[in-house]
Amino acid sequence: MADLFELAPAGIALLDDDGRFVDANGALCDLLGYRLDELIGRLDVEFLDPTDSGGGLVGGLTRSSGELLVPHRVLARSDGASVPCQVHAAASVRDDGGRSWLVTFHDITEQLARAMTLRYQATHDELTGLLNRRGFQDRLAELLPPDKPGSVAVLFCDLHNFKRVNDALGHEAGDELLSAVAERLLAGLPSRCEVARFYGDEFVILLRDLEGNHELDSFVNSIAELFRMTVPLRRRQVQVSASIGVKVVEDSGTDVVALLRSAESAMLDARVRGQARSGIDHDQLTLEQHLREAISRGELDLHYQPVIDNDDNVVIAEALLRWHHPDLGPLTPDVVLAVASRGGMLADLDTCVLRIALRESRSWKRRDGVPVKVAVNLSGLRPEQPGFADVVRSVIRETGAEPSDLVLEMVETVFAQLEPEQRQEMNDLVADGVQFAVDDFGTGYSSLSVLKELPTQIIKLDRMFVCGVGTDPDDLGIARAMTELARTLGRMCIAEGVETSTQHQLLRAVSVDAYQGYYFSRPIPPEEFRAYLAGG
Numbered sequence: 001m002a003d004l005f006e007l008a009p010a011g012i013a014l015l016d017d018d019g020r021f022v023d024a025n026g027a028l029c030d031l032l033g034y035r036l037d038e039l040i041g042r043l044d045v046e047f048l049d050p051t052d053s054g055g056g057l058v059g060g061l062t063r064s065s066g067e068l069l070v071p072h073r074v075l076a077r078s079d080g081a082s083v084p085c086q087v088h089a090a091a092s093v094r095d096d097g098g099r100s101w102l103v104t105f106h107d108i109t110e111q112l113a114r115a116m117t118l119r120y121q122a123t124h125d126e127l128t129g130l131l132n133r134r135g136f137q138d139r140l141a142e143l144l145p146p147d148k149p150g151s152v153a154v155l156f157c158d159l160h161n162f163k164r165v166n167d168a169l170g171h172e173a174g175d176e177l178l179s180a181v182a183e184r185l186l187a188g189l190p191s192r193c194e195v196a197r198f199y200g201d202e203f204v205i206l207l208r209d210l211e212g213n214h215e216l217d218s219f220v221n222s223i224a225e226l227f228r229m230t231v232p233l234r235r236r237q238v239q240v241s242a243s244i245g246v247k248v249v250e251d252s253g254t255d256v257v258a259l260l261r262s263a264e265s266a267m268l269d270a271r272v273r274g275q276a277r278s279g280i281d282h283d284q285l286t287l288e289q290h291l292r293e294a295i296s297r298g299e300l301d302l303h304y305q306p307v308i309d310n311d312d313n314v315v316i317a318e319a320l321l322r323w324h325h326p327d328l329g330p331l332t333p334d335v336v337l338a339v340a341s342r343g344g345m346l347a348d349l350d351t352c353v354l355r356i357a358l359r360e361s362r363s364w365k366r367r368d369g370v371p372v373k374v375a376v377n378l379s380g381l382r383p384e385q386p387g388f389a390d391v392v393r394s395v396i397r398e399t400g401a402e403p404s405d406l407v408l409e410m411v412e413t414v415f416a417q418l419e420p421e422q423r424q425e426m427n428d429l430v431a432d433g434v435q436f437a438v439d440d441f442g443t444g445y446s447s448l449s450v451l452k453e454l455p456t457q458i459i460k461l462d463r464m465f466v467c468g469v470g471t472d473p474d475d476l477g478i479a480r481a482m483t484e485l486a487r488t489l490g491r492m493c494i495a496e497g498v499e500t501s502t503q504h505q506l507l508r509a510v511s512v513d514a515y516q517g518y519y520f521s522r523p524i525p526p527e528e529f530r531a532y533l534a535g536g
């Protein structure tokens with residue numbers, strides 16, 4: 001029996017009736033980190049951790065009950081570490097009639113850790129570390145019924161665009177997006193909130209200690225703001241936002257499942273209302289597919305708007321995109337560009353427009369035989385991309401146009417960040433005869449030194465400044481300064497958005513080189529533009 005006592009893998013001790021150690025085996029000495037002689041004679045309570053539930057191991061009322069199983073005591077090791085143990089104590093009566101205690105100790109550190117992991121896994125979302133549906137329902141159930149009606153609210157939030165990200169960029173990108181959202185929520189939510197991810201892109205927020213509807217409104221707004229973010233994914237900037245449905249817990253009769261269901265249906269309502277308002281969000285996927293097909297078949301419409309010089313001749317026509325959607329009808333460029341941008345097809349769109357514009361411009365004839373250039377706006381096709389000049393050249397070649405037929409318009413911010421070799425690509429195109437125009441000049445805050453360095457031949461004065469010419473002396477002053485600048489730098493200056501004869505006269509007086517705007521012509525379809533040219 002003595003050998004068995006020493007061999008047993010569990011810690012075993014013999015205690016007297018006061019709880020003093022009389023003997024202990026090697027396993028217990030190892031467990032506590034003490035030698036046997038350090039244990040003998042000392043009280044059991046001296047080896048308890050401060051976090052233990054208290055009382056001696058064999059003390060108190062239980063002493064008379066003969067046998068006692070305490071599920072979970074916390075002992076303190078000699079090095080200060082705490083050891084959770086399952087402790088078993090049994091009284092035994094000695095020959096002299098006195099009582100001793102036989103106590104076994106099982107270290108349950110690992111068991112507890114495993115149980116905690118299991119519990120964590122059952123209640124948390126693996127991807128984001130947020131609560132999952134079950135964890136959330138548990139927390140919500142603890143708060144029901146609320147101390148005060150209306151003091152607890154559930155927000156059901158569903159991301160816009162998530163399916164699109166998943167489909168277009170892959171599930172890993174989708175997961176990254178969800179993690180980014182979770183991180184932001186964790187960092188930004190006040191401490192009286194719990195947040196969970198249910199399924200896919202559904203995030204659910206629990207708010208307690210609510211002071212009333214007024215506070216709720218501002219809270220919901222701040223949550224919507226938290227969701228509004230831009231996440232860089234696969235070299236793209238993905239815009240995130242969410243539809244939010246709110247359910248306030250009013251009475252004690254509501255159960256967790258019913259609450260969640262009504263918060264979810266509030267979210268769906270919000271979603272439908274939101275779509276009816278924005279239009280663009282409406283079925284983004286199909287819009288995108290349609291646009292992709294239209295681009296690959298070259299089925300985009302261009303309208304042309306003439307640019308008139310000081311001799312009243314058409315020198316350039318700007319190609320402006322019009323897309324006739326089979327169901328939605330004609331769409332303006334800003335809508336088309338937004339769809340293309342979200343679908344990552346801006347460069348394809350630009351190439352397609354370039355091809356159509358160069359092809360259609362070949363049939364343009366001015367009465368005096370002088371060629372009219374075509375101006376194409378570029379937003380996706382950019383000089384900083386490798387192969388930019390090659391794409392432009394190959395479209396010129398393929399359409400049989402001359403490089404000198406072409407003007408490429410870009411906003412100043414595109415030019416501002418170019419490396420020397422990228423600038424060189426532009427210079428090579430310029431040497432071929434292509435011209436570059438800085439579009440919307442004056443709106444991009446680029447420095448004049450940048451402007452000076454750029455291989456651009458044309459500056460287009462933004463219509464924001466033109467529209468005040470004739471009414472606002474400052475605008476005329478700006479127009480004068482801009483043309484002065486253009487002349488100094490040897491650039492041609494075109495005024496955009498000229499709508500009245502007065503504007504035209506005044507701009508002429510400050511030596512603008514050419515004009516574009518409704519005063520001369522709106523953007524018109526290709527046949528009409530040909531007739532406009534032929535009519536002189």
Ligand code: C2E
Binds near residue numbers: 305353378
């Ligand atoms: P933008 O390059 O500044 O084009 C001029 C815009 O001003 C056109 O709007 C034109 O219709 C409008 N406009 C012309 N004259 C007047 C006028 O007298 N008064 C007023 N109020 N507006 C005038 P649009 O066609 O809606 O195009 C908007 C923007 O969309 C363009 O601005 C351009 O940045 C972009 N865009 C248009 N077509 C294309 C394209 O094919 N490719 C790319 N990448 N962007 C395009």
Ligand code: CA
Binds near residue numbers: 318377409439
């Ligand atoms: Ca333009």
Ligand code: CA
Binds near residue numbers: 460462
């Ligand atoms: Ca412009």
